[in-house]
Amino acid sequence: MNPIIRLNDVSKSFKTQHVLKNVSLDIEPGEIYGLLGPSGSGKTTMIKMMIGLELPSEGTVTFKGSELKARTLYPSIGYMAQSDALYEELTARENLEFTASLYGQKKAQRKQQIEKVMELVDLLPHLDKPVHQFSGGMKRRLSLAIALLHDPDVLFLDEPTVGIDPVLRKEIWDGFHKLKKDGRTIIITTHVMDEAERCDRLGLLQHGEIISSDTPQAIKASYGVDSIENVFLKNGGVSLEN
Numbered sequence: 001m002n003p004i005i006r007l008n009d010v011s012k013s014f015k016t017q018h019v020l021k022n023v024s025l026d027i028e029p030g031e032i033y034g035l036l037g038p039s040g041s042g043k044t045t046m047i048k049m050m051i052g053l054e055l056p057s058e059g060t061v062t063f064k065g066s067e068l069k070a071r072t073l074y075p076s077i078g079y080m081a082q083s084d085a086l087y088e089e090l091t092a093r094e095n096l097e098f099t100a101s102l103y104g105q106k107k108a109q110r111k112q113q114i115e116k117v118m119e120l121v122d123l124l125p126h127l128d129k130p131v132h133q134f135s136g137g138m139k140r141r142l143s144l145a146i147a148l149l150h151d152p153d154v155l156f157l158d159e160p161t162v163g164i165d166p167v168l169r170k171e172i173w174d175g176f177h178k179l180k181k182d183g184r185t186i187i188i189t190t191h192v193m194d195e196a197e198r199c200d201r202l203g204l205l206q207h208g209e210i211i212s213s214d215t216p217q218a219i220k221a222s223y224g225v226d227s228i229e230n231v232f233l234k235n236g237g238v239s240l241e242n
């Protein structure tokens with residue numbers, strides 16, 4: 001099977017700072033792939049390169065076997081950035097309507113799709129509330145709903161559950177697993193250990209390098225530790241959740 005995304009010997013520098021070094025990675029269709037690493041290890045940079053928002057300094061990135069092209073890429077991906085890009089004065093519905101109009105969704109289809117994604121993130125009762133009245137966690141969930149609105153087959157989620165309590169986080173993860181069952185591919189960055197364990201495979205980033213890319217079980221077994229956190233500690237790193 002061809003990978004959805006392939007990073008081939010990718011390095012990225014900002015001026016003299018080498019953020020990623022010789023990263024090679026395949027993301028397979030239908031998997032939930034987690035990028036895990038300490039703050040500043042390059043997770044966001046890597047996601048941005050996968051969707052063409054940053055260019056590699058060296059190496060290549062391909063999407064479904066071809067070089068990245070906005071025209072083919074953007075209709076099939078959903079991206080949730082680390083900071084919410086919401087219109088605070090508008091209601092949740094108006095924010096969603098605006099995005100749906102950019103994707104050219106028909107009015108009849110829009111209403112149903114808006115309700116479906118708001119249900120998934122447990123915000124349906126707040127559809128007509130202005131966004132400035134939302135809590136931080138509600139804004140994250142609305143951003144996630146926006147990323148899902150055009151039914152993309154590949155989702156890039158940069159710390160989607162920051163500020164979301166554990167109960168709701170579990171519900172959102174149940175939603176991710178439903179999307180996966182539907183055949184979607186999900187690439188997600190996280191600092192949270194219980195989320196890491198819910199991924200099919202993990203890429204562990206440390207000092208700009210992928211130190212491991214495998215299932216959580218296989219990674220723990222190869223380091224002889226009982227938690228992913230301990231893989232970093234054993235590798236001379238720091239705790240991830242502080």
Ligand SMILES: Nc1ncnc2c1ncn2[C@@H]1O[C@H](COP(=O)(O)OP(=O)(O)OP(=O)(O)O)[C@@H](O)[C@H]1O
Pocket residue numbers: 014019037038039040041042043044045046082
């Ligand atoms: N546009 C940029 N210009 C200069 N430096 C940048 C730029 N984007 C990222 N960096 C630097 O690259 C490094 C990696 O940043 P990145 O945001 O990818 O890390 P991260 O692992 O996602 O961190 P966090 O978990 O804190 O979000 C950081 O030192 C950051 O300051």
